[in-house]
Amino acid sequence: MTEHIRTLTTADEINAGFRVFLRAMVGLPFRDVDAVEVTDPGRYLGALDGTEVVGGADSYGSWLAVPGGARVPHAAVTHVGVLPTHRRRGIVSRLIARQLEDIAARGEVVASLRASEAVIYERFGYGVASSVRSARVNLRRAKLRPEVPAGGRVRLLDRAVTTEALAGIADRAAWPGAIGRPAGWWRLQEILRAADPVTHYVVVHSTEGVDDGYAVYRPLDTGGWFASQEKTVTVTDFVALTDSARAGLWRHLLSLDLVDVIAFESLPLDDPLPLAVVDRRAVELGPERDETWLRLVDVEAALRERAWGEEDAVALRVSDPLLESNNGTFEVGPKSVARTNSAPHLSADVATLAAAYLGGTRWRHLAAAGRVAVHDPDALRRADALFATPSAPFSGTVF
Template identity: 85%
Template sequence: MNGRHDIEIRPLTSGDEVTAGFRVFLRAMVGLPLREVDAMEVTERGRYLGALDGSEVVGGADSYRSWLAVPGSARLAHAAVTHVGVLPTHRRRGILSRLIARQLEDIAARGEVVASLRASEAVIYERFGYGVATSARSARVDLRRAELRPEVPPGGRVRLLDEAVTTEALAGIYDRASWTGAIGRPAGWWRLQEIGRAADAVRHYVVVHSTDGVDDGYAVYHPLDTGGWFTSRQKTVSVTDFVALTGSARAGLWRHLLSLDLVDVIAIESLALDDPLPLAVVDRRSVELGPERDETWLRLVDVETALRERARGDEEPVVLRVSDALLEANNGTFEVSRKTVARTDAAPHLTVDVATLAAVYLGGTRWRHLAAAGRAAVHDPDAVRRADILFGTTTSPFSGTVF
């Protein structure tokens, strides 16, 4: 058996190599369908790293060029990390560690400030500097009990969209997203959605909302368990993508979904933790919320730039010492105030590793909770209070994009 040093880590260059890398990912995930996909259509040239045992691709780590919306609505250059996997025949040989370390070096060299991923297992990525920065939950709405409150705005116009123009229209709406945690959806992501809808045995419905003639939201949904649809007492529609750029769009899309005929349950795959839907119905128990689950695993690739570009609250400065085992440039001490972020030689008020800083970066975790859990070393007790204000946000961060 070859040792770990016989495995070559390099970008996958040819179409055959990229296809092999994509198939490794599908096999490594076990439960994903092995669909016939042209991997060159859904990846970006030069970004797919492979682990090769001789000429065989046995592992891979890919990413998309994207953006991440941070507090204050700035968009940071972002790598959306995906298609990570190693064949079962080559596990426990350090291949994943080498792939991720090399990928982070490449992302940093591209000038991308942050990276994020969706983790198949919760114990893998923290050692690579990733922290849980956003969470989400599902919801089930019982349409036999759900009724919007009379105070809910009427919303605008909702229209069904033809499949032929779906991607262009939806991408044009989504690209204006500015909520904290939203990420840019690249062309490869949209192409995968098209492939998934085309391969599905049931029809997917797309509705677009417009306010005063401007498209400002949409929802994508499809029926579940259609074999017994007309005899079922739990006819369920699954909402796989819900995007509302305005309050009017949110209300209008709610009204559409809650008024569907021949439907008993609306199952929404992903909502922000503070989504207002339960407050919008007369019978709050008609909305059953699922458990909180981790969503965005965030990696700060350039700590100083990331700290500088997000908005900060009005409070006295806090001095943070940050450690990063993989990216040496991030190691240092930073004075963070409302107006500025700068490296400093001053004694730190708080000390954290880069994964812990990522967890608090978007406002989804509080410094006081990190301190209580022993994940932040506290050298100045009042610094915890100040840091909570500096890093505070008014809404829960949320992505809403799986990749």
Template identity: 75%
Template sequence: MSGDIQIRPLNGPDEVGAAFRVFLRAMVGLPFRDLDAAELTEPGRYLGALDSGQIVGGADSYTSWLVVPGGARVPHAAVTHVGVLPTHRRRGIVRDLITRQLRDVAARGEVVASLRASEAVIYERFGYGVASSAQSARVTLKRATLRAEVAAGGEVRLVDGGVTSELLDGIYRQAAWTGAIHRPDGWWRLAQILRDADSTSHYVVVHRTDGVDDGYAIYRPENTGGWFTSPEKVVTVSDFVALNDNARAGLWRHLLALDLVDVVAFDSLALDDVLPLAVLDRRSVALGPAHDETWLRLVDVEAALRARTYDSDDPVVIEVRDAVLPANNGSYEVSAKQTNLTNSDPDLTVDVATLAAAYLGGTRWRHLAAAGRVVAHTPEAVRRADALFGTASHPYAGTVF
């Protein structure tokens, strides 16, 4: 504990509301909104830092799941609302909050935790590593023609006024791509509140294949004040969910055929999204720079390693070092057949943050080794680890929280 600062779970809506206001104040750039924070959070999961009874910091999380390579969903804590008042910086409060939170998450039996980092230098020391990245994209419609081979897609219907969180959640909860996480009720409520509060219209379309809803897109126009005189009318897609290739193609066809629109901008796409390959003029899709998305923490290393699948029977023994959760310290023999703690000499030694970076297949072991983050004890160990952890596609969440 930092000085006289007390770290404990928050009790009741008044404390939760106070902590949420602290979070908004700490983030500086987020607008204060008249929100009932108790409706957006889960009881018992919001930790507060109190100085003489005043809440000066907090760290929250949602009960969730994470899809890992192979398709399994592992128990997951979606960490959010981490912040400390500027009057209490540099006093170790974030350290104490995150350390306590990780121990609580472990006690709940949650295998992993993840977050979206406001600053990139905070969380690695707590064992978080960048496990997935994303990118934006701008599609110039006058040059963007889908190839003839692209699927025709199914039915797309407009649900702007009648959209409900239950409808969209019913589609999204089927997400099976590596890196996808469960969006809890509080997430959906906040998303709806923010759309309703926006003076700009948000349009929602749902895709259906053979009578089954299997995708949706949410988009909004930019600069509506000068819309009809603007030389470049832009529509931004804030949420794009497709459960299969047919849904993806059908939603593309809707978006790329919008009247009066010059550019369709996607807030977030996977690094290996196939949209640039699906158009005749690849230059019609301008991709933005890659940026970190999922900061992943393996809370129970053994359970996490056992949960995913691997692409090689050639085992690798990985020694893991975890300064925050020492129960994870040890050597793990990993192969496609089984994963177990072992007393064998390690082939590789890493800290838990480096293992998290490689866990979903988003970062190659050879790149981590080249950056000095992996100690290889045996020849070919890094190559064998790459063969084990390799995945067919890049991990991607597509969810901000």
């Protein structure tokens, strides 16, 4: 193997790494983007064959909201790819292993990513911690129930003030799975919208003068818009911090003139929209798909930060072949988390723990799939109660 891995430091190297990512993804369009503007300094790892960048793995410094509302230091992993000419050489494995070491050295407790392929990341300790689905709302049939909250004020934003206003709202998200959106992420959204000839509409909701939600949407197939029998608007970003904001944004979207269908790209699995309309069949839900692939980089810190249900403690043995410090048995209870020398009630690898960590997957289902060694049969019940959350985890951010 002649490839060596190091941090990409110059603008030319970072842009070369970004071009590798675009080529590796095949289906992504090439755009005139200066990657330095949309990445965090010092976080882009590259695999170099001589002086040529042939692979890369990048991340943003961020936060992740965990059950109970705490925010833990988080690495949003992205731009992972290898040139087609250099596949099957173990480059991705070496990049991800090195990246995990770097993330741990930064003191970041967790990492997450969006996977282009579903069979790559579990072997690096990532587990599916949240899932989403799309939805299509037929406006000819959709009518909000009379008891749905009225919502507050909704206003359209000019493009010039969009990012600052939206970032101020998104940064207050507190539901399990929400992540902090860094400056580079917002800059990329600006570039993508500017390059799109179709207008993006941005509406902000406020309750008693305080902004608490927004939606970004755009029309599809505008060339044949007025002759179309199914004029569709797709919602690309929907953030609601309160029930009032959610209801107010629904009312705006479902009352748009000259529109037949509102398509939501990504909703939580337990989103209340189908419950809010008189004709539930007016909301067509898409299939469930994985969203957050989560990696616990510091298991003990991650367990200490989240809130727990009221149940007797469970001793959980965790195995992690890549980060030795995570190996051990942890007693998890509603009042404390601590390493223990006691015999474990359950044993699982770090990817399985990640799948359960935000409350999106039950321990009894993981055990039924053979992913948990059960040493105490009652421990599955207790673990499900301890890890349970009031709502399904959801990020809502693609990176």
